[in-house]
Amino acid sequence: MELNPWAIGGIALVGAVTFYLGFHSSRLANTTPDFLLARRLVRSRRNAAAIAGEYLSAASFLGIAGLIMKDGIDALWYAIGATAGYLALLLFVAAPLRRSGAYTLPDFAEVRLGSMALRRLCTAFTVLVVMFYLLPQLQGAGLTLATVMPVPSWAGELAVVALVTMNVFGGGMRAITVVQAFQYWLKLFAIAAPTFVLVAVVAEGHASAPALSSGLPPMFSQATTVSVRTPVELDVGAPVRLQIHGTVDGFATNGTTIWYPGITENVSAGTTVDFPAGAAVPTIAGSTADNESWLTPESSGSTGVLATYSLIIALFLGAMGLPHVLVRFYTNPSGRAARRSTLHVLLLLGVFYLFPTILGAMSRLYVPELLVTGQTDAAVLLLPGKLLPGMAGLVLTAVLAAGAFTAFLSTSSGLLASVAGVLSTDLLPGRVRDFRWATLLACLAPMVLAVVLPAEDVALSVGMSFTLAASTFCPVLVLGIWWRGLTWVGAAAGIVVGGGLVVAALVLNVISGFTGQPLSPLLVQPAWITVPVAFLVVVLVSKATPRRLPADVNRLLLRMHAPDTLGFFQDRDGTESRADAPAGLADGRHRRPAN
Amino acid sequence: MVLSDSRNPATVVRTITELEEQTSVGEVLVRNLVRAQLRLALYLAAIVVVLVGGLPLAFYFSPTFAHVTVIGVRLPWLLLGVLPFPLLFGIGYWYNRLAERHERDFVNMVES
Numbered sequence A: 001m002e003l004n005p006w007a008i009g010g011i012a013l014v015g016a017v018t019f020y021l022g023f024h025s026s027r028l029a030n031t032t033p034d035f036l037l038a039r040r041l042v043r044s045r046r047n048a049a050a051i052a053g054e055y056l057s058a059a060s061f062l063g064i065a066g067l068i069m070k071d072g073i074d075a076l077w078y079a080i081g082a083t084a085g086y087l088a089l090l091l092f093v094a095a096p097l098r099r100s101g102a103y104t105l106p107d108f109a110e111v112r113l114g115s116m117a118l119r120r121l122c123t124a125f126t127v128l129v130v131m132f133y134l135l136p137q138l139q140g141a142g143l144t145l146a147t148v149m150p151v152p153s154w155a156g157e158l159a160v161v162a163l164v165t166m167n168v169f170g171g172g173m174r175a176i177t178v179v180q181a182f183q184y185w186l187k188l189f190a191i192a193a194p195t196f197v198l199v200a201v202v203a204e205g206h207a208s209a210p211a212l213s214s215g216l217p218p219m220f221s222q223a224t225t226v227s228v229r230t231p232v233e234l235d236v237g238a239p240v241r242l243q244i245h246g247t248v249d250g251f252a253t254n255g256t257t258i259w260y261p262g263i264t265e266n267v268s269a270g271t272t273v274d275f276p277a278g279a280a281v282p283t284i285a286g287s288t289a290d291n292e293s294w295l296t297p298e299s300s301g302s303t304g305v306l307a308t309y310s311l312i313i314a315l316f317l318g319a320m321g322l323p324h325v326l327v328r329f330y331t332n333p334s335g336r337a338a339r340r341s342t343l344h345v346l347l348l349l350g351v352f353y354l355f356p357t358i359l360g361a362m363s364r365l366y367v368p369e370l371l372v373t374g375q376t377d378a379a380v381l382l383l384p385g386k387l388l389p390g391m392a393g394l395v396l397t398a399v400l401a402a403g404a405f406t407a408f409l410s411t412s413s414g415l416l417a418s419v420a421g422v423l424s425t426d427l428l429p430g431r432v433r434d435f436r437w438a439t440l441l442a443c444l445a446p447m448v449l450a451v452v453l454p455a456e457d458v459a460l461s462v463g464m465s466f467t468l469a470a471s472t473f474c475p476v477l478v479l480g481i482w483w484r485g486l487t488w489v490g491a492a493a494g495i496v497v498g499g500g501l502v503v504a505a506l507v508l509n510v511i512s513g514f515t516g517q518p519l520s521p522l523l524v525q526p527a528w529i530t531v532p533v534a535f536l537v538v539v540l541v542s543k544a545t546p547r548r549l550p551a552d553v554n555r556l557l558l559r560m561h562a563p564d565t566l567g568f569f570q571d572r573d574g575t576e577s578r579a580d581a582p583a584g585l586a587d588g589r590h591r592r593p594a595n
Numbered sequence B: 001m002v003l004s005d006s007r008n009p010a011t012v013v014r015t016i017t018e019l020e021e022q023t024s025v026g027e028v029l030v031r032n033l034v035r036a037q038l039r040l041a042l043y044l045a046a047i048v049v050v051l052v053g054g055l056p057l058a059f060y061f062s063p064t065f066a067h068v069t070v071i072g073v074r075l076p077w078l079l080l081g082v083l084p085f086p087l088l089f090g091i092g093y094w095y096n097r098l099a100e101r102h103e104r105d106f107v108n109m110v111e112s
Helices: A005-026 A032-040 A044-055 A058-092 A094-100 A105-113 A116-148 A153-204 A291-295 A301-321 A323-329 A335-352 A354-366 A369-373 A376-387 A391-426 A432-452 A458-482 A488-515 A527-544 A553-561 A574-580 B009-013 B018-022 B024-051 B055-061 B063-067 B075-081 B084-111
Strands: A224-228 A232-235 A240-248 A251-259 A265-267 A271-275
Touching (some): A005 A116, A005 A153, A005 A391, A044 A153, A044 A323, A044 A391, A058 A291, A058 A301, A058 A335, A058 A354, A058 A376, A058 A391, A058 B024, A058 B075, A058 B084, A094 A105, A094 A323, A094 A335, A094 A458, A094 A553, A105 A116, A105 A323, A105 A391, A105 A458, A105 A488, A116 A323, A116 A376, A116 A391, A116 A432, A153 A335, A153 A376, A153 A391, A153 A432, A224 A369, A240 A265, A301 A323, A301 A527, A301 B055, A323 A391, A335 A354, A354 B075, A391 A432, A458 A488, A458 A527, A488 A527, A553 B024, B055 B063, B055 B075, B063 B075
Antiparallel strands (some): A224 A271, A232 A265, A240 A251
16 A cells, blocks of 8 residues: 555554553552552543543444445444443443452452362453454554555554553553553544544535435446455446456456346456446445445344344443453442443443444445455545545544554553453462563464464454353353352353353354355354353353352352442452552552542 | 562452451341342343344334434434434433442441
8 A cells, every 4th residue: 555654653653652651650550459450549530531442442443434334234233232331331240340359350250259260261261352352453453554554464463562562561550541541532533533524525515426325336436446455256236347457256357347236256366456437336245235235224134133133242241251341440449430430431432433333334435445355444544535635635544543553552452451460360470570471471372363364354353252251251240240149160161151152153154264155144143142051051050059159158249239338348459558559548548438 | 669469369358357247237238239239230221122122123123114214314323323322321320320329228227
């Protein structure tokens, strides 16, 4: 791609500010509680901004708009589900989880059920969820950098890994709290400002394109040349006359051809296709081909409805099981503050998610060539250049690219800090030095995977880690907080069965990717079966093993649910930080009425 | 200076504080509190599940509903792209108020 100096400047600035904020506050961070949970001094509003900043990943910034462009209205469920997940967190988990006084999910499992075996199992699945989540972030970073400058995609992946590792390495959790609160507002600006400008440009009538409401396929508004870099299978919604230089259906083609609806064309890598102005845009086989079904919900029948519900279940129940989300709750000073900052997060997310929808719909009108190559994740970045040629377009692209890069940085920092926290306390002695080693270990694996594995749609791969979290950690958390009858055997069985089913579905997906056999949407998004099965297994096995009930279950529930002002809950670091922290910092902090 | 964490966090967490020992009555009351909070959470979640979760079924069974146009925009796009967010926040706000009220009542009951 051509070089956009503005965008490179924007990305460099974001990187520099992130590093500065991280470095600046890391000089203050020098004890273990500092590293692991920002010493619980973080105020609820800033914590909310940090939670939202961490949560809005590449999937939210680029992926949802890309999926909306490709699949239409059904992709809106990603934004709804991602927000609704925080409501589920607020209703069922937030305050009791905070009061349980544990750092991480493995910690919670041990405190609540008193089993080291369960703790190790949770650690393993935490690492797995983080890997799934980190992978698309890195690939998205590669895509963004490759869109604005002529570098291979691994350069962006390496840049993100290096910056994030330096940050987490230097300051741990406290550093990234400040950085991530800042990053939420940066991301909101970076997606809102360009949206307003682009909508104004379209409303003024500077750009012309056929309306989306027509029952036609999307259309090229000007003559367009598309270079196919990875092999694609294409369908057209109307006959198209086009020029091809390259290989189609295994035959070398050079010249004018006509593609008809109903015939899938197999275009090989390295092929260039010239479309005249007004031509119908071919779309990847299996995606939504014409605008009418793009506009209409559930156009793919009852399987589509069930797949939609499956996605909703995964996102609604999966958010509470994400390690980087959970670890943020321990930085709230009290259960009440945890609830308040979750509510604030709902507001911040709701505001943000209005914008990807608008950008996705505009992308279908103005950058339809991405439907041909399937790289719709780049839609948000390419849209301004199409609508506003020249300087203005470059600057808007720069703002969006900086926002997208912020998204990778913040989510990756959060994921890395949380998994390093888990690894260093569970597998290593848990000192600051161990936290740093764990960080290094945790970022190497996804880096290698990101370079080796082919990139998928960012939002889809992130959806898979939600499914995994919903089928493993969600039953343990919800039942652990509300049900006295939970035993560690039941929890472990649920995690193994639920997680095993998701991993099996994932393996099937990878195999189908190699063989080319399309998989049922119900296997691509398996939460509709894995989550109920996981819950059922946890309940049944717990009922079958009543002798494993923790003896102190009543006291644990009392601690999790009793109001903060009664002072029943005690932090894990309560006794230690007192000896170390400056006077007045650690003493009785959580007993003080919040705010 | 750097302090390492305890190797066995559970023992620290499970330490019975003085307060806990004094309020065996509170433990009975806490059962009621837990039940009230759970009922509230389930009730509000059910509202969201019906209002938002019902939409795919509504669109599926009533194609005309899925094609209604309001001020130039298809109704489903408004129902899915804009309206869920204020609804989710509203439900969350409502929950926070009620849950805090439950806790206040509980504290009053324990202290009186």
